[in-house]
Amino acid sequence: xxxxxxxxxxxxxxxxxxxxxxxxxxxxxxxxxxxxxxxxxxxxxxxxxxxxxxxxxxxxxxxxxxxxxxxxxxxxxxxxxxxxxxxxxxxxxxxxxxxxxxxxxxxxxxxxxxxxxxxxxxxxxxxxxxxxxxxxxxxxxxxxxxxxxxxxxxxxxxxxxxxxxxxxxxxxxxxxxxxxxxxxxxxxxxxxxxxxxxxxxxxxxxxxxxxxxxxxxxxxxxxxxxxxxxxxxxxxxxxxxxxxxxxxxxxxxxxxxxxxxxxxxxxxxxxxxxxxxxxxxxxxxxxxxxxxxxxxxxxxxxxxxxxxxxxxxxxxxxxxxxxxxxxxxxxx
Amino acid sequence: xxxxxxxxxxxxxxxxxxxxxxxxxxxxxxxxxxxxxxxxxxxxxxxxxxxxxxxxxxxxxxxxxxxxxxxxxxxxxxxxxxxxxxxxxxxxxxxxxxxxxxxxxxxxxxxxxxxxxxxxxxxxxxxxxxxxxxxxxxxxxxxxxxxxxxxxxxxxxxxxxxxxxxxxxxxxxxxxxxxxxxxxxxxxxxxxxxxxxxxxxxxxxxxxxxxxxxxxxxxxxxxxxxxxxxxxxxxxxxxxxxxxxxxxxxxxxxxxxxxxxxxxxxxxxxxxxxxxxxxxxxxxxxxxxxxxxxxxxxxxxxxxxxxxxxxxxxxxxxxxxxxxxxxxxxxxxxxxxxxxxxxxxxxxxxxxxxxxxxxxxxxxxxxxxxxxxxxxxxxxxxxxxxxxxxxxxxxxxxxxxxxxxxxxxxxxxxxxxxxxxxxxxxxxxxxxxxxxxxxxxxxxxxxxxxxxxxxxxxxxxxxxxxxxxxxxxxxxxxxxxxxxxxxxxxxxxxxxxxxxxxxxxxxxxxxxxxxxxxxxxxxxxx
Numbered sequence: 001x002x003x004x005x006x007x008x009x010x011x012x013x014x015x016x017x018x019x020x021x022x023x024x025x026x027x028x029x030x031x032x033x034x035x036x037x038x039x040x041x042x043x044x045x046x047x048x049x050x051x052x053x054x055x056x057x058x059x060x061x062x063x064x065x066x067x068x069x070x071x072x073x074x075x076x077x078x079x080x081x082x083x084x085x086x087x088x089x090x091x092x093x094x095x096x097x098x099x100x101x102x103x104x105x106x107x108x109x110x111x112x113x114x115x116x117x118x119x120x121x122x123x124x125x126x127x128x129x130x131x132x133x134x135x136x137x138x139x140x141x142x143x144x145x146x147x148x149x150x151x152x153x154x155x156x157x158x159x160x161x162x163x164x165x166x167x168x169x170x171x172x173x174x175x176x177x178x179x180x181x182x183x184x185x186x187x188x189x190x191x192x193x194x195x196x197x198x199x200x201x202x203x204x205x206x207x208x209x210x211x212x213x214x215x216x217x218x219x220x221x222x223x224x225x226x227x228x229x230x231x232x233x234x235x236x237x238x239x240x241x242x243x244x245x246x247x248x249x250x251x252x253x254x255x256x257x258x259x260x261x262x263x264x265x266x267x268x269x270x271x272x273x274x275x276x277x278x279x280x281x282x283x284x285x286x287x288x289x290x291x292x293x294x295x296x297x298x299x300x301x302x303x304x305x306x307x308x309x310x311x312x313x314x315x316x317x318x319x320x321x322x323x324x325x326x327x328x329x330x331x332x
Numbered sequence: 333x334x335x336x337x338x339x340x341x342x343x344x345x346x347x348x349x350x351x352x353x354x355x356x357x358x359x360x361x362x363x364x365x366x367x368x369x370x371x372x373x374x375x376x377x378x379x380x381x382x383x384x385x386x387x388x389x390x391x392x393x394x395x396x397x398x399x400x401x402x403x404x405x406x407x408x409x410x411x412x413x414x415x416x417x418x419x420x421x422x423x424x425x426x427x428x429x430x431x432x433x434x435x436x437x438x439x440x441x442x443x444x445x446x447x448x449x450x451x452x453x454x455x456x457x458x459x460x461x462x463x464x465x466x467x468x469x470x471x472x473x474x475x476x477x478x479x480x481x482x483x484x485x486x487x488x489x490x491x492x493x494x495x496x497x498x499x500x501x502x503x504x505x506x507x508x509x510x511x512x513x514x515x516x517x518x519x520x521x522x523x524x525x526x527x528x529x530x531x532x533x534x535x536x537x538x539x540x541x542x543x544x545x546x547x548x549x550x551x552x553x554x555x556x557x558x559x560x561x562x563x564x565x566x567x568x569x570x571x572x573x574x575x576x577x578x579x580x581x582x583x584x585x586x587x588x589x590x591x592x593x594x595x596x597x598x599x600x601x602x603x604x605x606x607x608x609x610x611x612x613x614x615x616x617x618x619x620x621x622x623x624x625x626x627x628x629x630x631x632x633x634x635x636x637x638x639x640x641x642x643x644x645x646x647x648x649x650x651x652x653x654x655x656x657x658x659x660x661x662x663x664x665x666x667x668x669x670x671x672x673x674x675x676x677x678x679x680x681x682x683x684x685x686x687x688x689x690x691x692x693x694x695x696x697x698x699x700x701x702x703x704x705x706x707x708x709x710x711x712x713x714x715x716x717x718x719x720x721x722x723x724x725x726x727x728x729x730x731x732x733x734x735x736x737x738x739x740x741x742x743x744x745x746x747x748x749x750x751x752x753x754x755x756x757x758x759x760x761x762x763x764x765x766x767x768x769x770x771x772x773x774x775x776x777x778x779x780x781x782x783x784x785x786x787x788x789x790x791x792x793x794x795x796x797x798x799x800x801x802x803x804x805x806x807x808x809x810x811x812x813x814x815x816x817x818x819x820x821x822x823x824x825x826x827x828x829x830x831x832x833x834x835x836x837x838x839x840x841x842x843x844x845x846x847x848x849x850x851x852x853x854x855x856x857x858x
Contacts, residue, residue, distance in 0.1 A: 197444070201444045201446055202442075204442060206455065209455045211456055322445065
């Protein structure tokens with residue numbers, strides 16, 4: 001429950017959130033159609049970023065940098081789509097996509113945590129392998145029955161603005177929204193979270209307290225792969241119904257930027273992803289409505305430039321987990 | 333309380349009598365542990381009774397930490413038994429040690445800096461209510477423990493915001509929360525201010541009075557006399573003495589036990605013929621890493637053609653003094669001059685160019701670049717000067733030739749001068765440093781712990797070289813924690829304590845016991 005102490009500690013965030021909400025509803029009051037379509041498009045774009053950022057949160061909070069999220073997503077999109085095409089079952093596709101994410105996560109986990117391979121190199125390997133596999137085994141002309149359907153969540157979808165934006169989407173988008181809050185709870189309120197944070201900040205303290213640092217890192221990095229796989233299946237089976245080469249198109253890297261902007265916290269990362277999504281949505285709106293006469297390329301640039309500016313501003317103020325990137329050697 | 337806690341004795345009334353019929357909590361017999369060819373512990377036997385404070389005293393590298401790590405299950409002994417409350421089963425790991433009632437406060441605190449005191453306390457054995465961490469319970473536990481042991485801490489404070497002394501308190505509470513019978517403190521006062529040290533010693537006494545046994549490691553003599561009931565002195569991995577009744581012991585007794593009475597390594601040297609003053613230090617003041625005064629009004633002159641040995645128990649400002657002269661640490665008062673030229677504010681480069689050769693205490697960090705070749709390491713101080721460079725172009729032929737010469741001259745055991753210096757043994761690394769610093773023909777050679785961690789053969793060689801540098805007319809300042817080294821090399825001995833010179837004696841008149849007494853800061857009477 002938001003007691004007074006919590007409010008005063010987070011007053012900047014609460015204040016910003018309130019302002020954004022008021023602004024959004026003011027916009028909604030002026031033109032409800034455009035408001036709903038812009039915010040819906042923002043969330044549509046933000047979903048894979050949110051999932052990708054959560055993969056990063058789990059990995060880096062445990063002390064493992066994951067720059068392979070991009071590759072994990074791509075393989076998830078690929079494996080999910082072609083499994084669905086082969087079996088003509090979307091459910092099988094989603095499961096295979098998630099499992100492929102786990103497999104990639106397991107590779108990262110075992111090579112870095114057990115094999116002590118440099119985490120950046122392991123991530124680069126994942127990205128290269130992912131691009132290679134998904135191009136080499138790509139077959140054109142395959143189709144899946146249909147993408148994951150959108151549905152209305154009872155009651156919640158009736159809320160003005162928020163309902164149509166967040167509660168009338170496909171299952172993966174809804175899952176992405178829920179996982180943010182679940183992960184926040186797990187990370188800050190449970191035993192797993194306390195131990196995960198200790199392992200990512202100061203592993204030798206965790207070790208002397210009797211926590212198995214290696215096992216926890218292995219589990220976390222591997223399990224986080226599910227989310228990356230789902231982000232991929234979202235791209236190929238919920239947002240679209242097709243797979244294209246390189247369709248993750250940098251979203252995994254963007255998720256890392258959002259992770260930093262979000263200060264390694266799930267809820268702030270959600271806010272950051274929504275901000276980025278909104279900027280992109282704004283760009284396409286400006287383009288479509290012809291309100292400004294600027295070459296399209298510049299407008300398309302806008303979200304990236306803004307992200308860069310915001311990141312640069314945030315960079316000095318946020319701090320990464322203390323042991324991120326460092327392999328743990330017992331008794332060191 | 334004066335401004336310098338080291339000067340005032342910690343003695344606070346009579347101590348508890350050493351236990352005679354009390355329960356034996358820990359008994360170690362015949363414990364040995366080797367790392368490669370180094371005997372870290374040799375046939376160690378000791379005993380700790382319930383409720384007593386036992387000090388392990390010894391210089392760096394004497395094997396104290398190795399000993400306690402074995403008690404806590406971090407290292408497995410090669411031979412011997414550790415029996416806890418009569419149970420001599422092998423201690424598998426720290427978890428096992430904790431279960432059997434042993435707690436340890438490491439020298440480097442094992443606390444997560446961004447977490448609160450309560451979170452750190454519960455880490456590893458959390459209580460959970462309905463899936464959620466019971467933080468209120470943890471806060472309550474911190475409050476109860478801190479009231480019970482009179483160690484006040486705020487359960488909601490984040491560790492990184494707390495001063496070191498308070499962090500240590502959290503570590504102690506953490507150990508106590510596991511219901512310890514025996515608390516091991518590894519150099520607990522190394523990071524503390526004198527005032528915090530006093531507080532800690534008080535806490536230790538309280539705990540002991542409540543029935544907890546304490547083993548603490550230190551090389552500070554006063555702490556032993558102020559807090560311990562008994563003490564064991566370790567030297568070169570062995571227990572060389574135990575003092576059961578510390579009330580009738582003085583710091584000088586302990587000091588001489590600590591440095592030992594081993595055969596003095598003989599160095600043949602002629603009578604010194606000192607010339608003009610080369611190094612002149614007046615009223616130097618330098619702060620340590622924590623910003624506390626470490627060198628505090630230090631005066632010393634070193635003349636050409638003499639070796640001045642600076643004797644002292646480690647941590648009395650030697651490191652800060654040397655670093656300040658070498659231009660690696662700013663001074664806050666006083667002057668340093670070299671042959672009349674003021675070098676107080678010179679940086680390391682200028683100091684080096686002015687004619688100061690520096691064999692640093694930490695050779696891995698400040699002496700060599702491990703990834704560079706031996707040849708490059710040998711010209712680190714002159715790589716951009718003729719003949720090793722012409723303008724901005726380096727002359728690799730000259731560098732190599734120079735290296736081959738020095739390899740012969742200084743007996744550096746390596747087939748290839750292009751091999752990385754990091755691949756050499758400790759003794760040979762040190763020879764590289766000594767060769768580089770001496771080949772530049774410095775006016776002042778400053779050698780800090782020049783033979784630490786170096787094999788016996790190399791020690792002899794380095795000693796001989798230092799004497800040769802003196803004979804060639806260099807002024808030599810030798811800083812060493814090895815009293816033997818100081819005694820066998822120095823023409824003049826200055827004793828440092830509390831950041832200033834407390835006595836100067838001629839090398840040939842030096843009396844070991846007397847110097848030990850002075851090192852311990854006992855200069856006011858007799």
